[in-house]
Amino acid sequence: MREYIYMDNAATTPVKDEVLEEMMPFFKEKYGNPSSIYSLGQTSKVAVEKAREQVAKSIAAKKEEIYFTAGGSESDNWAIKGIAYKNKKKGNHIITSKIEHHAVLHTCEYLEKDGFEVTYLNVDKDGIVDLEELKNSIKDTTILITIMTANNEIGTIEPIKEIGEIAKSKGIIFHTDAVQAMGNIKIDVNDMNIDLLSMSAHKVYGPKGIGALYVRKGIKLDSLITGGGQERNKRAGTENVPAIVGMGKAIELAYENLEEHNNKLISLRDNLIKKIEDSIDEIKLNGHRTKRLPGNVNFSFKYIEGESLLLSLDMVGIAGSSGSACTSGSLDPSHVLLGIGLDHEIAHGSLRLSLGDFNNEEEINYVVEELKKIVQKLRMMSPLYDKLEGEK
Amino acid sequence: MYSKTVMEHFTNPRNVGEIENADGIGEVGNVKCGDIMRMYLKIEDNTIKDVKFKTFGCGSAIASSSMATELIKGKTIDEAMNLTNKAVADALDGLPPIKMHCSVLAEQAIKAALLDYSKKNNIHIEGLEDINFDDDLHDHDIEE
Known part of the structure; x- marks a missing residue:
């Protein structure tokens, strides 16, 4: 491990x-x-x-x-x-x-x-x-x-x-x-x-x-x-x-170390965003693309729920967070995601990965590979994804 | 937070998928609350020959679906009707209080599929008359 x-x-x-x-x-x-x-x-x-x-x-x-x-x-x-x-x-x-x-x-x-x-x-x-x-x-x-x-x-x-x-x-x-x-x-x-x-x-x-x-x-x-x-x-x-x-x-x-910290994190962040967007479809980047904190990555993955995503990531050694209702302990998904106009389904499927001074490029690659597999697995289980396949 | 059994069923869920030409299909939950469960039943001679599920939801929703399908596979309709949410939760070595509604969803998904079967075949199944699937399961206060 x-x-x-x-x-x-x-x-x-x-x-x-x-x-x-x-x-x-x-x-x-x-x-x-x-x-x-x-x-x-x-x-x-x-x-x-x-x-x-x-x-x-x-x-x-x-x-x-x-x-x-x-x-x-x-x-x-x-x-x-x-x-x-x-x-x-x-x-x-x-x-x-x-x-x-x-x-x-x-x-x-x-x-x-x-x-x-x-x-x-x-x-x-x-x-x-x-x-x-x-x-x-x-x-x-x-x-x-x-x-x-x-x-x-x-x-x-x-x-x-x-x-x-x-x-x-x-x-x-x-x-x-x-x-x-x-x-x-x-x-x-x-x-x-x-x-x-x-x-x-x-x-x-x-x-x-x-x-x-x-x-x-x-x-x-x-x-x-x-x-x-x-x-x-x-x-x-x-x-x-x-x-x-x-x-x-x-x-x-x-x-x-602000400048050094920012240059490093912005580069890691934009790489992570790009790699996720390149390898997984039907997703949405939440938040402003450039006017955002240097370490913040937040995506919604359609048809799946955030807590399942977090548990699956944890099993392969990755810690992140989500705005789903199940992780907030309340009935509704995050007020922030609803505030930017996401509907409930998309808001439940959110994942925040926030980078820091101890993250590196190698970790980004590993996370993208694992995330790709997990999203696919959870979507195959989802009745929402299935409806979509039926319509195609 | 979750028992080993919950995590095991979440990681390796049993009976995921669909049944073509299923004899009964039931779907409960809603997207707004973050969980939807759909159950497919193959029924022969009053017995559940096969069962599959698809679930959108958290870890305990997926584990509850998986466990519930295991508990009714090969059982008679009467036995499946007697499956309670508590039995599902117990078989999973417990669920956190806030997640008990997941086990209720699993129980209801099975009943919804049986109701579909009874309607398609114009038969009567004892206990399905007064079921209300619109109940808000999400007060998260269901008794353990």
Whole structure:
């Protein structure tokens, strides 16, 4: 059996050696609490502040504008709820899109139950938000626009700079969930007029359970986690020092090597797309062909169901993911795939392969060969494929 | 998540295919929910001489189809009528709760095929009168 081929880097990534190495001393030797006044505590404090600097630099922010959280979901929750409650006297309207991550969508739904009004923007067939619809949705009561930088399922990169300009011109706060985009595309919060930005470490070869929220200086928001005075009184709880150190290192590495990483991944991605399209018929590439994350490949294979596909791939040592209902644990296939206008049948047959720094060309060839066999086998079993054969 | 038996039947499904001039064909499920099962029966002397299936669906839908065909092959119509979804699930060494509806689909696909057979041959099969194949099997709360 060959080595396991991991192509689910959009789900999570392994921690890189250099990252783990930086983290290790902060578990046992340098275990001090950053809030403590003695030197052991101050060593931790210095490490946390260094990481804050590393994270800030990656998005052209100031160090004081970065707050560490327990991950991307907390950052999204905090940004949206924090801005909503802080500004509820000013207005109660929030604009988002139909293809956001659940951390954003379910937070918006939560706020709807508490008297807020939410507009869920449509996206086009490639998953790109309609800027005209965005402009037309803005009201006097609009307090927040929250649109993801890049989509986690189909990899589509949104026109964030344009959205930022619209928000700025109307004086509306703009938040973006950049969890998938971090380490994959260049982000400049000033150039893009971003007021708040959510990020996570474990998508960029850092540890799980740590994230950050960028909050532009002057933007006020309510706290989500109240308690001690950590993170300048904005986010309570003793800092997860090893994870913060790991996040700083991981993000620094990602942006040092951005061009190299992108060139490699885009080449692998486009090769994988081309080889799948050349060898399997009746398929559809989901997401925009070029405005997409460097490692994202997402196809729908007609007449078959995604979970069967994933199980079959796993048996030949390949890890991927799917937007089928059976893998999401709900009745419906992915809201993102339905959002770009796929019908249920095609949405159930989706496969996402997300490439990362440890994938190579040889793996791509193996995956295409195996995928071809699996799709054929499952189609021969499918009553939908059979109907089609009958019609021919 | 899945038992070894489920994985074995998913990997090497029994009785996949179609039967030409089948005596009864039943199809249940719908594309919207992500699973469709179609069963073909060859019936002689009140006995299921052969059975084949085609399924669009997840691993447990394919395994349930495969196991259900094995459980009724060579059995009488009455015996096939008595096959419950629980028997299918038990034979697979269990299914996760959220996947129990797959075993229900398998039971219903067999009954739908038997109903087709009874209509074609104008005979009465006890127990098929009050079956409602339109039931929403997808509340995913079917009891184990």
